[in-house]
Amino acid sequence: xxxxxxxxxxxxxxxxxxxxxxxxxxxxxxxxxFGLGGVFVWGAFLAYVVVVQLRMNFVVGAAVALxxxxxxxxxxxxxxxxxxxxxxxxxxxxSAIGVLIxxxxxxxLVWGGxxxxxxxxxxxxxxxxxxxxxxxxxxxxxxxxxxxAFAGLHLLIRRSRMGKAMRAVAQDRVAAxxxxxxxxxxxxxxxxxxxxxxxxxxxxxGATFSFTFEIDGLSGLKAFVAVVxxxxxxxxxxxxxxxxxxxIDSFTQTYLTSEYKQVVxxxxxxxxxxxxxxxxxxxxxxxxxxxxx
Amino acid sequence: MGRRTALxxxxxxxxxxxxxxxxxxxxHLAIVVLVFSILASSLNLLIGYTGLVSxxxxxxxxxxxxxxxxxxxxxxxxxxxxxxxxxxLAALVAAALSLPSFRTRGIYYGIVTVAFxxxxxxxxxxxxRVTGGGLGLKGIPRPAxxxxxxxWYYYLTLAFVLAVHFAIVRLTQSSxxxxxxxxxxxxxxxxxxxxxxxxxxxxxxxxxxxxxxxAGSLYAHYIEYAHPDFFNFAVSIDVFLxxxxxxxxTLYGPPVGVLVVEFLREVLHGFAxxxxxxxxxxxxxxxxxxxxxxxxxxxxxxxxxxxARPVSPAPDTxxxxxxxxxxxR
Numbered sequence: 240x241x242x243x244x245x246x247x248x249x250x251x252x253x254x255x256x257x258x259x260x261x262x263x264x265x266x267x268x269x270x271x272x273f274g275l276g277g278v279f280v281w282g283a284f285l286a287y288v289v290v291v292q293l294r295m296n297f298v299v300g301a302a303v304a305l306x307x308x309x310x311x312x313x314x315x316x317x318x319x320x321x322x323x324x325x326x327x328x329x330x331x332x333x334s335a336i337g338v339l340i341x342x343x344x345x346x347x348l349v350w351g352g353x354x355x356x357x358x359x360x361x362x363x364x365x366x367x368x369x370x371x372x373x374x375x376x377x378x379x380x381x382x383x384x385x386x387x388a389f390a391g392l393h394l395l396i397r398r399s400r401m402g403k404a405m406r407a408v409a410q411d412r413v414a415a416x417x418x419x420x421x422x423x424x425x426x427x428x429x430x431x432x433x434x435x436x437x438x439x440x441x442x443x444x445g446a447t448f449s450f451t452f453e454i455d456g457l458s459g460l461k462a463f464v465a466v467v468x469x470x471x472x473x474x475x476x477x478x479x480x481x482x483x484x485x486x487i488d489s490f491t492q493t494y495l496t497s498e499y500k501q502v503v504x505x506x507x508x509x510x511x512x513x514x515x516x517x518x519x520x521x522x523x524x525x526x527x528x529x530x531x532x
Numbered sequence: 533m534g535r536r537t538a539l540x541x542x543x544x545x546x547x548x549x550x551x552x553x554x555x556x557x558x559x560h561l562a563i564v565v566l567v568f569s570i571l572a573s574s575l576n577l578l579i580g581y582t583g584l585v586s587x588x589x590x591x592x593x594x595x596x597x598x599x600x601x602x603x604x605x606x607x608x609x610x611x612x613x614x615x616x617x618x619x620x621l622a623a624l625v626a627a628a629l630s631l632p633s634f635r636t637r638g639i640y641y642g643i644v645t646v647a648f649x650x651x652x653x654x655x656x657x658x659x660x661r662v663t664g665g666g667l668g669l670k671g672i673p674r675p676a677x678x679x680x681x682x683x684w685y686y687y688l689t690l691a692f693v694l695a696v697h698f699a700i701v702r703l704t705q706s707s708x709x710x711x712x713x714x715x716x717x718x719x720x721x722x723x724x725x726x727x728x729x730x731x732x733x734x735x736x737x738x739x740x741x742x743x744x745x746x747a748g749s750l751y752a753h754y755i756e757y758a759h760p761d762f763f764n765f766a767v768s769i770d771v772f773l774x775x776x777x778x779x780x781x782t783l784y785g786p787p788v789g790v791l792v793v794e795f796l797r798e799v800l801h802g803f804a805x806x807x808x809x810x811x812x813x814x815x816x817x818x819x820x821x822x823x824x825x826x827x828x829x830x831x832x833x834x835x836x837x838x839x840a841r842p843v844s845p846a847p848d849t850x851x852x853x854x855x856x857x858x859x860x861r
Contacts (some may be wrong), residue, residue, distance in 0.1 A: 333819050336587065336812075336815065337812040337816035343808075345809060418851040460650065467643070502651050508647050512632060512636045513631075514632075
């Protein structure tokens with residue numbers, strides 16, 4: 240039981256990190272960026288190159304994944320979404336699906352369908368949680384890094400000048416641009432930030448579990464499930480949604496069914512959208528517009 | 533060339549295909565193209581005429597295929613009843629799904645359809661006792677002995693394709709079709725005019741799913757086999773691309789899209805990843821630069837060329853593409 244909860248929390252941390260990257264891009268720019276799934280897998284592979292092939296420290300690997308993914312995000316924003324700034328959400332949705340397919344299959348072309356794993360030196364022991372449950376140290380590291388990332392992002396958005404500009408754009412894009420906020424730069428930064436988070440999540444998952452080029456497609460949608468669960472546009476909601484979904488996944492897999500676990504997660508998405516379109520923690524007005532103040 | 537002549541020439545070409553292809557691969561491809569034209573044109577009802585971006589058409593395609601395949605192969609039900617079962621089950625599932633999904637809008641609706649596609653794929657994959665899982669469902673028979681011949685199966689499929697397209701044309705010209713387009717162009721305004729958008733959306737969703745189910749049934753009884761990979765997310769993307777590439781919201785666009793995408797699928801057979809990269813790139817490029825689709829764009833281009841010349845026949849205004857056609861922007 241405790242073990243199931245612990246596993247659920249680890250999965251939840253990954254989903255929360257991913258959900259957060261989805262939610263900042265969506266709430267600030269209204270771009271439903273499914274392409275983050277592709278960034279996620281590239282993050283994992285970048286870390287793999289650094290750690291396994293170049294034999295460097297995992298910290299370097301995670302940093303490379305973060306920066307590389309952020310750059311990838313810049314490219315994606317420039318070429319797939321900038322022209323759609325004023326287009327409908329449907330158009331951006333289609334473009335995002337295109338980006339996801341491109342990145343997922345590019346990863347397949349480069350890396351093939353094999354399963355990869357990267358050992359993290361010095362972290363190959365288990366941590367006992369009061370004797371009730373055991374977690375590999377890598378998973379504990381994942382929890383710690385994810386928590387740091389949440390805090391860092393929160394500070395960035397709440398305290399920095401760019402964060403203020405982002406919140407302004409999220410509230411009212413036209414007014415923001417009339418006030419001289421450089422929308423293009425804000426959009427680029429937002430994409431870099433969100434993609435960097437997704438890349439970091441990829442690196443962490445790569446270190447914790449084995450992975451293939453296919454980890455992304457589903458986790459991309461699952462991040463959306465987490466975001467919707469928590470309430471769109473709400474940062475705390477995304478984090479909570481991620482952990483809730485992680486726990487639910489863990490429990491379904493242990494006690495209910497391992498074959499149909501996606502059915503449970505996605506079925507829940509459809510239900511939540513139908514019953515409480517604003518999400519479990521979202522405000523009543525269908526869309527909360529800014530990251531929660 | 534007048535509209536009627538064009539239609540007659542097109543029909544003659546369609547009838548002539550198996551005379552050239554015989555029992556060979558060409559006729560096989562033609563049958564697949566016909567089946568997918570049903571899928572694309574029915575999805576077009578959603579994307580092009582109602583403004584609903586749905587990425588779940590392969591799921592309904594699969595539901596039809598399995599429904600018909602299971603009742604005919606396992607329970608020895610007559611094939612025509614299998615076809616009915618396919619249409620009915622796909623429509624029923626769509627009706628059930630429309631209850632929750634139309635409480636959502638825009639991209640939320642899109643997300644629901646993606647989720648539904650993934651759920652369906654997982655069920656096709658894991659429900660061994662019914663679908664045969666990854667081994668596939670074998671022993672789905674052709675409808676009758678005469679349809680063992682590809683040529684005759686082609687004509688059977690063609691009959692269904694013509695019927696479906698005739699129905700779709702009539703539908704889009706009816707008051708029902710007008711209501712759909714009103715909802716696409718401005719849902720609030722449509723509501724103010726006394727239409728009930730939810731009912732129309734649910735109705736068109738059920739109709740499109742029914743057609744997809746029919747396509748699935750035709751496909752399964754032709755291949756005599758059903759496998760989860762025939763109905764997965766990638767296939768939904770293929771159908772989606774066919775519609776937006778050809779031109780959502782036009783009658784001729786999606787079938788042209790089917791031809792192009794099927795051609796690419798054939799050429800890139802065995803390079804699945806490369807093919808998907810190309811398809812993904814095409815999706816992004818179309819949305820960015822050619823949201824109305826290739827067919828309307830080239831019609832407009834050809835017309836400009838004609839107008840540029842001093843002596844030219846009057847442009848054919850009947851085939852004027854609507855301005856708001858294409859993926860809603």
